[in-house]
Amino acid sequence: MTNTQLTLIQIDNYGPWTVTPNPRREVDLQTLQSRLYADVSQLVGNREGYAFFGRFDNMVTVTNGLDRSDLALIQEAIGNRYPVTASLSTAVDPSPVAALGRASERLQDAGSAQDDTRRERLLGETLPDDERTDGDVQIAHFDVDDATGKYTDQLNEFDTFIRIEQGYAALMRHMREAHDSLSFFVGGDNVIAVCSALSAADYHDAIKHVADAVDVELKVGVGRSRVAQAAGMAAKHALEACRENGSAVEFG
Amino acid sequence: MTNTQLTLIQIDNYGPWTVTPNPRREVDLQTLQSRLYADVSQLVGNREGYAFFGRFDNMVTVTNGLDRSDLALIQEAIGNRYPVTASLSTAVDPSPVAALGRASERLQDAGSAQDDTRRERLLGETLPDDERTDGDVQIAHFDVDDATGKYTDQLNEFDTFIRIEQGYAALMRHMREAHDSLSFFVGGDNVIAVCSALSAADYHDAIKHVADAVDVELKVGVGRSRVAQAAGMAAKHALEACRENGSAVEFG
Amino acid sequence: MTNTQLTLIQIDNYGPWTVTPNPRREVDLQTLQSRLYADVSQLVGNREGYAFFGRFDNMVTVTNGLDRSDLALIQEAIGNRYPVTASLSTAVDPSPVAALGRASERLQDAGSAQDDTRRERLLGETLPDDERTDGDVQIAHFDVDDATGKYTDQLNEFDTFIRIEQGYAALMRHMREAHDSLSFFVGGDNVIAVCSALSAADYHDAIKHVADAVDVELKVGVGRSRVAQAAGMAAKHALEACRENGSAVEFG
Amino acid sequence: MTNTQLTLIQIDNYGPWTVTPNPRREVDLQTLQSRLYADVSQLVGNREGYAFFGRFDNMVTVTNGLDRSDLALIQEAIGNRYPVTASLSTAVDPSPVAALGRASERLQDAGSAQDDTRRERLLGETLPDDERTDGDVQIAHFDVDDATGKYTDQLNEFDTFIRIEQGYAALMRHMREAHDSLSFFVGGDNVIAVCSALSAADYHDAIKHVADAVDVELKVGVGRSRVAQAAGMAAKHALEACRENGSAVEFG
Secondary structure: OOOOEEEEEEEEOHHHHHOOOOOOOOHHHHHHHHHHHHHHHHHHHHHOOOOOOOOEEEEEEEEEOOOOHHHHHHHHHHHHHHOOOEEEEEEEEEOHHHHHHHHHHHHHHHHOOOOOOOOOEEEEEEOOOHOOOOOEEEEEEEEEOOHHHHHOOOOEEEEEHHHHHHHHHHHHEEEEEHHHHHEEEEOEEEEEEOOOOOOHHHHHHHHHHHHHHHHOOOEEEEEEEEEEHHHHHHHHHHHHHHHHHHOOOEEE | OOOOOEEEEEEEEEEHHHOOOOOOOHHHHHHHHHHHHHHHHHHHOOOOHHHHEEOOEEEEEEEOOOOOOHHHHHHHHHHHHHOOOOOEEEEEEEOHHHHHHHHHHHHHHHOOOOOOOOOEEEEOOOOOOOOOOOOOEEEEEEEEEHHHHHHHEEEEEHHHHHHHHHHHHHHHHHHHHHOOEEEEEEEHHHHEEOOOOOHHHHHHHHHHHHHHOOOOOOOEEEEEEEEEHHHHHHHHHHHHHHHHOOOEEOOO | OEEEEEEEEOOOOOOHHHHOOOOOOOOHHHHHHHHHHHHHHHHHOOOOOEEOOOOOOEEEEOOOOOOOOHHHHHHHHHHHHHHOOOEEEEEEEEHHHHHOOOOHHHHHHOOOOOOOOOOOEEEEEEOOOHOOOOEEEEEEEEOOOHHHOOOOOOHHHHHHHHHHHHHHHHHHHHHHHHHEEEEEEEEEEEEEEEEEOOOEEEEEHHHHHHHHOOOEEEEEEEEOOOOOHHHHHHHHHHHHHHHHHHOOOEOO | OOEEEEEEEEOOOOOHHHOOOOOOHHHHHHHHHHHHHHHHHHHHHOOOOEEEEOOOOEEEEOOOOHHHHHHHHHHHHHHHHOOOEEEEEEEEEHHHHHHHHHHHHHHHHHHHOOOOOOOOOEEEEEOOHHHOOOOOEEEEEEEEEHHHHHHOOOHHHHHHHHHHHHHHHHHHHHHHHHHEEEEEEOOOEEEEEEEEEOOHHHHHHHHHHHHHOOOEEEEEEEEEEOOHHHHHHHHHHHEEEEEOOOEEEEEE
């Protein structure tokens, strides 16, 4: 059984801010969003977690090993560095989807994402130290088989991008619906999934589903550990093993 | 007629770099990618262009108004600030897809994205000053109608994200296939498209297509100018007019 | 004759902000300050100017070639990306000290640096295009002769730092008092000065003054151009010529 | 007795890199340096240490609480994000100057700062966990009494800067020579010192020395703890107490 601690980081009242008093320059919004994500990635990553940019104004992070004071510090750091603030909501569950569901609900109960008076809320529960185990987090790192040879070096960049996006859209939906898992595009031809305790057969099934649905061939390395970073690094090494062995699924 | 100048910015040999000599930490890759994009966004944006993160290792930028020396400076700035280098390939065409197609081909002809000896190539042609007109660039700024009320404040964040992603996947494919236009997710519930000279009817058609295909309601503001930034800002103001008027399509 | 356009960028009400409601973490302040400077450096540098960090909450920038709308955009970009705002005050004068003096006075007349109601003021005048000449900006790039061999590789790092600082303190005062010029430490063993039209004899005098006062040996390359960036690059090449020729002063 | 763990972070072969094959643009160097410092500040700060920019190519950091693997990760993160690499050398001593002295020597013994073959060295010893105490780190936070009223709002910005710099130059030398302590300008009118176990009388002496030497009035808050961040935050609160009480020296 996994036991994933997920924290939803939501920028407070961001939509209205981007157009008040007038629409802000896109270059400034893009700069703000990508830097804020880079900071969250480091603040969480320095504590052995993983952060995904998602929609940028709503970021999903895997925070096993972080306690309430760590999360408070991340919230404070955002407020000290940016013109916007953020609310954080955390939940723990064997199913990543269920954890994110509870975290989302708690935040929604506290007020709308566009409620100017709901600011810097720090909600939810973290996993007590004595309940943590070495198998709490399962991370899967997918990439597209020979994406450079088949796509990047052959198609125009947008058509390559469409192929990668169709593969991602099919995978994210299947992994969520069939396997309670959350999959995030992380650049290039890479997708990282936060999973419940899936078997090799489950991963073969997911790869087959995507190949059938949109004709994109994936491979995947899987890792498991007490925290996201170690699980993710094991997954990367397992993916290298796929490359060497010509296999589609490897566990690290 | 539009006349869009597009520059493809491709990190040289990035895939192999990320796993040499061993897979690098994901937090460092995410930090590098999002910062590199923030820098490109500023380097292009300071010259009135637009930059999209796309796959991060391949970024599409609208560079009307930038000449070869501007592009060389961007390339030099990347090499001076990051552990990786980038190649840039530029083409101009009434059709954004055709422009990106020629830019992609030129870069592919110069070598593979994973060819260690193909580095810092600066390829292609820019639009001569005396051929530039005030209608060269058409930008459309889409968002999801009442995304906060319907999704963000109702669903778990991943299910919201799935809805936004399905809407984006349907839109990007339709706009490319039916309208030669390039659409990019830019965070939240926003998509910005670089378009050929489309009519209001074309945009109504695109919105209807997405509603029928995946049941996501979009609205769009459209702007046109000599450069991407002014066209994009006009599009944002037009989108505000949609909000005020309850309309689905407005031209700025 | 030089004609330097200087812009003072002052963070509004920064001191009180750093301790309200409680003192903010030093790591967040340092991160904010150094990133804000990096952004100003790029926003000005992308328009061929130079920016110096100075005291970080007050930055001096050389902005020949930037007009009022460029300065307004820099101000807007800061407000869109940071939790603080900035006021900008600009003046032009053959003497850099006199230009900064007028820019400082105008800003002081508009209110205190710790006046919460004085925010985002954009003050002063820029140099009209038809009055600009190819010799408006003189930049001098100093470094310490063989700093690595004499200090970095020999002393403990703090004692090296003390030597560099004493050299800088002596140079900054002398250049200001004797030559109306503004000198800024820019890292390592480098100082960049924004100068009025100084002769080779003036630079030999400054170098001798520092050697006599604090026993630190400097050399300097000097460049002159229409904008700071070209003048500064010429100064760097001239400093390389010093290295090759064993000379103390070279003009580019 | 204090027991300060200091880590010298030196960019490898930086001087030659800045001019190879030609001098690099100053804007790129300034951007690189200030961002690298911001990252080091966070990487160390996220582990409750303090980082000072110093000369930027040589940064002094207080790393009590970080072990060898933490330092290795910081080194790896720099190499993964920047076009340069860094060597780190650590030593522990009741006297901060002595600690930095040993750290500097070890690095010098390993090769010159401009030796292209000396790269990413990780040297020295850290303080074993069972020898750590709650009083290991003493931090003093100085500022200039009423700097805004006396200088910023009165003088031209460069003359204010000269006053602050003269105050800093006098303080840094005195604290090093009389008290084995390392003082760093951190922006505005603030100086933070890493101290051996100094008494209130020692701080009164330092303040008097600076007032006599260069006529700049300082006040100081002092904190002490197991790690730099807690000591530094206590020092900030003590400095606020000075403000409220009109006193020159307060211990937190």
